[in-house]
Amino acid sequence: MKIVFAICSLLLCGIASAAEVRIVGVDKLSLPLYQDQLKPRLQYISARPATSWRADDAAFYLERLILRRGYSQVDVQWSISGNTIILKVNNGPRLFYGAVQSQTQTTLDNETLTNYFYQPIVEGELVGLKNAPYIKEYTQRGASNVENYLKSSGFWQAEVRVENEYVDIETGRIHVLLDIDQGGLHSLTRPRFTGISSTTEQEMIKEFSTLIGQPSTTENIVKINNDVSNYFRRTGYHFAEVNVTTEHHNSRTTLAFQIKQGKRYILRDVSASGHQDTQTRRILRFFKPMRNKVYDADAADKATNRLLNTGVFKKVVVTPVPHDDGFLDLDIELEEGKTVTTSAYIGTDSYEGLVLGVTYSDLNLSGKMWQFSSRAEYTGRGLLGEVGITEPFFAGEDISFNLRAFALQRSPDGYEKYELGSEASWTWQPTDNYSIRGYLGSSFVSTSSSSMTQEELGPNDYLNTRIGIIQSLDLRNDPILPNQGYNGELLTEFGSIIGDADTSYFKIDLNNSYRKKLLENTYLISRFDVGAIVPANSEKLPIDRRFFSGGTNSVRSFDERGLGPRSGSGDPLGGESYWVGSAELVREIRKPFHLALFYDLGQVYSDYEDLNFSSPSQAVGLSARIHLPIGPIRFEYGYNLNRKVKEPKGTFHFTIGASF
Known part of the structure; x- marks a missing residue:
C-alpha cells in the first residue's frame, strides 16, 4: 500500500511540476502559428x-x-512566475x-540577378x-549564389561581395547593393x-570537338x-575508370x-x-542483336527501357x-507486374454529350508480351466497339506491329453512318522525339440521310481501302500538360472508294x-x-471522307464540325480542303487553375482547288482550364468576329x- 501511495505521489508531483509556457506581446494571428511551430521544441x-x-x-x-x-x-525577454515561463516579445x-542591384557593370540582366540572389531564401x-522576409544570413547566401551562377556560366574568377544594405522606411524593404567583379569569360581548350x-x-x-x-x-x-565516359561504355570498356580535374588559368579551362x-x-550470353x-x-530477343559483338552499355540501356515500356515488368x-x-x-x-486490367469510365462533352465506356486489356497475352486491348463506348453521337493486338518487337526489330478491328455507328449532324473495318499498322521510333507509322486499312461504310440530297451526301454504301504514313515530331516538354516546345504531324494517304460510286484519292494533312x-x-x-484531299472525281467522294472543322480544336465560335459549306437543310457538308490557325495566351492563376485568351481563324472549302487564305472565319474568346494529370479540363467560349448569315454569334x- 505504501509503495502504491509513493508511486501516485511521484506521478502527481510530476504533473504538478510541468511548466506552462506563455507568449505575450504578439498579435492574435501570429500567436497560434508560433505555438504550433514551437510545440516540438518546447x-x-x-x-x-x-x-x-x-526559460x-x-x-x-x-x-x-x-x-x-x-x-x-x-527581442524576447523571459520571466518566471510560479511554474509559468513568460516570454515577452518586442517584435x-x-x-x-527589396531590390537587388550591382554597383558594377555585368552581363547579368536585372531579372537574372534578382532571381539568383533570392533563390536561397525562396527555396x-x-x-x-x-x-x-529579411533574414541577415540569406544576404550572404544570395551573394554566394550569384557568384556560383557566374562561375557555372564560364566566369570562373568571378567574385561577388555585399557592398551595402539600406532600408526603405516607407515600404519596409531592405535593398541590397552588390559589388560584382565578373572577370573574363573562360573558354575550353x-x-x-x-x-x-x-x-x-x-x-x-x-x-566533343x-x-x-x-x-x-x-x-x-x-x-x-x-561524352568521354559514354565513349568507353559504348566501345566495350564497360569497367573503365575515368577521373577528371578542372584547371582554370588565364581565361582558359x-x-x-x-x-x-x-x-x-x-557480349556472349544473356540470361533472365x-x-x-x-x-x-x-525477353531475350530484346538483347539478341547485341550478342557476339563489342559490349555497348548504351544499347543495353535502350533494350532495358524497351522491355520496361511493354508494361509487363515493374522491375528490370x-x-x-x-x-x-x-x-x-x-x-x-x-519482376512482373499486373498485366490484366478492366476499367470503366464516364464523362461528358459539349458535342458528344454523355460518354460511357468499358475497357479490357492484357499486356502479356499468352506470355508472349502481345498487348491485347478492347473497348466498348457509348456517346450521345453513337456506339464504338474495337479490339486490337500489338507486337512490340516485330520481326526482331524495334518496330511495333498492331492489328485492329472495329465497328461503329455515328450520328453527326445531318446523316447516319455505320462502319465495319480493320487495320494493320507498323510504328518505328528511331529517336525519342520522332516516330513514323505506316498503315494499311479497309472498311465497309454505309451512310444515310433524311435531310440531305444524294448529291450532297455522296455514295451510300462503299468499300474504302487505304494506305498511308503518319510522321510525328514531338519536342514538347510534357505530352499531357505541355507549356514549351514544338509538336507536328504529317499524314499522307492514298485510298480508293468502291461501291455505289468508284473513285480514288490522295490525302495530305499537316498539323x-x-x-x-x-x-x-x-x-x-x-x-x-x-x-x-484530291479525289479523281469530286462527285463520288463520300461525305465522311471529307474534312470538317469548327469546334473545340478549331475555330471555337462554331459548333463541332460547323465551319464551312452547308447543305440545303443547313447541315455541315465538309470539304476537300481546310486550314486553321490559332494563338493562345495562357496564364496560370493558381495551380491547377489557368486562364487563356485565344484567337482562331480558318475555313473549309468544297473543292481542294479553292484553298486560299483570304476571308477566313475569325473568333476570339476566353478559356478557363483546370490542369489535371489526365489533361486539362476546358471551359471555353468563342465569339464570332465576322459573323455571316445563319452563323452563330458564339x-x-x-x-x-x-x-x-
Whole structure:
C-alpha cells in the first residue's frame, strides 16, 4: 500500500511540476502559428519544472522563429512566475528584401540577378519573391549564389561581395547593393589525357570537338565528361575508370583526364530470371542483336527501357558479369507486374454529350508480351466497339506491329453512318522525339440521310481501302500538360472508294503547334493546320471522307464540325480542303487553375482547288482550364468576329484535353 501511495505521489508531483509556457506581446494571428511551430521544441521544457535555463532556451527558440519571419530586431525577454515561463516579445519592425542591384557593370540582366540572389531564401524558407522576409544570413547566401551562377556560366574568377544594405522606411524593404567583379569569360581548350593511346584520344575527341573553344560553362564541362565516359561504355570498356580535374588559368579551362581503360569485352550470353508468366525467349530477343559483338552499355540501356515500356515488368535489373577471357554475360533480373486490367469510365462533352465506356486489356497475352486491348463506348453521337493486338518487337526489330478491328455507328449532324473495318499498322521510333507509322486499312461504310440530297451526301454504301504514313515530331516538354516546345504531324494517304460510286484519292494533312514560355506563369501557344484531299472525281467522294472543322480544336465560335459549306437543310457538308490557325495566351492563376485568351481563324472549302487564305472565319474568346494529370479540363467560349448569315454569334465548349 505504501509503495502504491509513493508511486501516485511521484506521478502527481510530476504533473504538478510541468511548466506552462506563455507568449505575450504578439498579435492574435501570429500567436497560434508560433505555438504550433514551437510545440516540438518546447515539449521537453513544458514537461518539467520552470527553471531559468529552460526559460532561456524557450526565449532563444522563439526569437529564432520570429527572426525568420523578417523581424530582424526582435527581442524576447523571459520571466518566471510560479511554474509559468513568460516570454515577452518586442517584435520591432518587420522587413522584407527589396531590390537587388550591382554597383558594377555585368552581363547579368536585372531579372537574372534578382532571381539568383533570392533563390536561397525562396527555396530555404518556402516563400515567394515578393514576400521574402529579411533574414541577415540569406544576404550572404544570395551573394554566394550569384557568384556560383557566374562561375557555372564560364566566369570562373568571378567574385561577388555585399557592398551595402539600406532600408526603405516607407515600404519596409531592405535593398541590397552588390559589388560584382565578373572577370573574363573562360573558354575550353583541348583536354589532356593520360592512360590511353593517341589513336583512342583522336577518336574520342571527335565526340566533343565542337565544344573546344566554346565558353567553359558547367553544362559544357559536364557534357565533355559524359561524352568521354559514354565513349568507353559504348566501345566495350564497360569497367573503365575515368577521373577528371578542372584547371582554370588565364581565361582558359583545361580538363585533365586520368583513365584506367581496363579490358574490352564482347557480349556472349544473356540470361533472365524472376519471371513466371512470360516466355524467356520473348525477353531475350530484346538483347539478341547485341550478342557476339563489342559490349555497348548504351544499347543495353535502350533494350532495358524497351522491355520496361511493354508494361509487363515493374522491375528490370541488368547486371554485366565480366570474365577473364574478355567475354561478358548479362544477368537480367525481372519482376512482373499486373498485366490484366478492366476499367470503366464516364464523362461528358459539349458535342458528344454523355460518354460511357468499358475497357479490357492484357499486356502479356499468352506470355508472349502481345498487348491485347478492347473497348466498348457509348456517346450521345453513337456506339464504338474495337479490339486490337500489338507486337512490340516485330520481326526482331524495334518496330511495333498492331492489328485492329472495329465497328461503329455515328450520328453527326445531318446523316447516319455505320462502319465495319480493320487495320494493320507498323510504328518505328528511331529517336525519342520522332516516330513514323505506316498503315494499311479497309472498311465497309454505309451512310444515310433524311435531310440531305444524294448529291450532297455522296455514295451510300462503299468499300474504302487505304494506305498511308503518319510522321510525328514531338519536342514538347510534357505530352499531357505541355507549356514549351514544338509538336507536328504529317499524314499522307492514298485510298480508293468502291461501291455505289468508284473513285480514288490522295490525302495530305499537316498539323503544327508551338509553345513558348514568356514569363514564369505565362506562355504562348500558336498553331497552324492545313489539309487537302484530291479525289479523281469530286462527285463520288463520300461525305465522311471529307474534312470538317469548327469546334473545340478549331475555330471555337462554331459548333463541332460547323465551319464551312452547308447543305440545303443547313447541315455541315465538309470539304476537300481546310486550314486553321490559332494563338493562345495562357496564364496560370493558381495551380491547377489557368486562364487563356485565344484567337482562331480558318475555313473549309468544297473543292481542294479553292484553298486560299483570304476571308477566313475569325473568333476570339476566353478559356478557363483546370490542369489535371489526365489533361486539362476546358471551359471555353468563342465569339464570332465576322459573323455571316445563319452563323452563330458564339459557342460554348466543354471538353477534356489540350487544345492542340
